Amino acid sequence: MLSPLGLSIFVLQQCLHYEVVDFLFPKARELHIVAEILPREAPKKRILLSAHYDSPYEFPLLSKLRMKSPLFILPTVAIVVITGPLGLLRYFYDVDAIQKPMLVVGASLLFIIAALLRSNKVSPSSNDDLAGVGLYLKLGGTSARTD
Secondary structure, eight states, X not given: OHHHHHHHHHIIIIISOOOSSGGGSOOOOOOOOOOOOOOSSOOSOOOOOOOOOOXXXXXXXXXXXXXXXXXXXXXXXXXXXXXXXXXXXXXXXXXXXXXXXXXXXXXXXXXXHHHHSOOSOBOSSSTTTTOSHHXXXXXXXXXXXXX
16 A cells, blocks of 8 residues: 555656655745856856755754764665565565564654654755755855966
């Protein structure tokens, strides 16, 4: 029952870009900045830079675990991925002895990740290691010193 629901949510949210679970996230204001630096002379080359600011929320679990976070998140993903085919095999073989413990462990890990992965606190800037805005700050500082 939950596998088709999870698959449909994944397809709608990630593949078709319908906002199915976005109501779970707190609302935040967006700010889009477009800038153009005009050269003094005719340009020899044109450079296009872009960045995204897609995560204005804190991720306390990742900041606490740092490099150890894959040790927590990857087994959870593996359990979720393995549980799907086991659910299909259930029609042909008795896999309850394997599937039920994995379901309990996987659901527990998913609950912990869902509860602790993000918070409702908006970060004061894009300093969350997910945005390319830091590139622009560095580039602006470097180009300001060279002019």
